[in-house]
Amino acid sequence: MEIFLFLGLAVFLVLSPALWLRPGLHEKRRDALRVAARESGAAIRADKPPLQVDGLIGYRWRYPQAAPGSDFTLVRDGHASDRLQEAMAGWRWRQAPLPPLSDDNDRRLKEVLLTLPEDALVVASGPQGLTLWWEESREAKAFEPSLRALVALVDQLGGSGRHRK
Numbered sequence: 187m188e189i190f191l192f193l194g195l196a197v198f199l200v201l202s203p204a205l206w207l208r209p210g211l212h213e214k215r216r217d218a219l220r221v222a223a224r225e226s227g228a229a230i231r232a233d234k235p236p237l238q239v240d241g242l243i244g245y246r247w248r249y250p251q252a253a254p255g256s257d258f259t260l261v262r263d264g265h266a267s268d269r270l271q272e273a274m275a276g277w278r279w280r281q282a283p284l285p286p287l288s289d290d291n292d293r294r295l296k297e298v299l300l301t302l303p304e305d306a307l308v309v310a311s312g313p314q315g316l317t318l319w320w321e322e323s324r325e326a327k328a329f330e331p332s333l334r335a336l337v338a339l340v341d342q343l344g345g346s347g348r349h350r351k
Contacts, residue, residue: 218326226337235319236280236308237265246317247337253345254313256291258283260299262307274299283311287346294342298335306332313347316340 220230223245231244236259249255259280260273270278274296287295299309308319318336 215325216322219322219324219329222326222329222333226333227340228336231317236310237261237319239265239307239321241321242307242319243322244317244319245336246315247340248315249313249340249344249347254347255311255316255340255343256283256285256287256346257281257313258287258311260309262304265307277309280308283346285347287343291343291346294339298332298339301332301335303329303332311343316343 223230226247228245228247231246233244235242235244260277261270261280263276263278266278266280270280271282273279277299283292302309302318303320303324305321305323306318307321308317310317310319316336316339324332
């Protein structure tokens with residue numbers, strides 16, 4: 187009987203570090219989200235976010251090199267100063283689009299903002315790409331509509347950074 191107890195304890199001691207290294211549910215959910223984002227063409231950015239909020243991760247889609255995007259930054263109301271100009275309910279311009287977006291592009295951007303989860307805090311665009319900064323709260327399946335909308339927005343905004351003649 188003592189030998190079985192000793193063997194059981196030995197097996198437990200050998201396997202316990204391996205159990206600690208196994209990814210938890212949170213890591214599995216986050217990894218599935220990131221795989222879906224990468225498959226949509228996004229790069230994952232873990233560098234310094236534009237807000238002083240812990241846990242923000244950036245998903246960045248590149249514009250075609252020959253079709254740069256407009257420069258703008260939108261911040262969720264709860265993290266933006268009241269002095270910033272309102273873009274739409276729930277969002278404020280930290281930097282309004284330069285050059286200004288066409289009516290069609292502005293409408294499409296606002297439609298996409300409505301699909302984003304509550305923890306999506308910043309949407310930033312520059313000549314190279316569009317970045318969503320968020321806390322990765324959703325499951326990959328629940329984030330799919332937002333992901334498709336963001337990819338379509340990048341396709342539409344490509345070239346919006348060029349000055350119209």
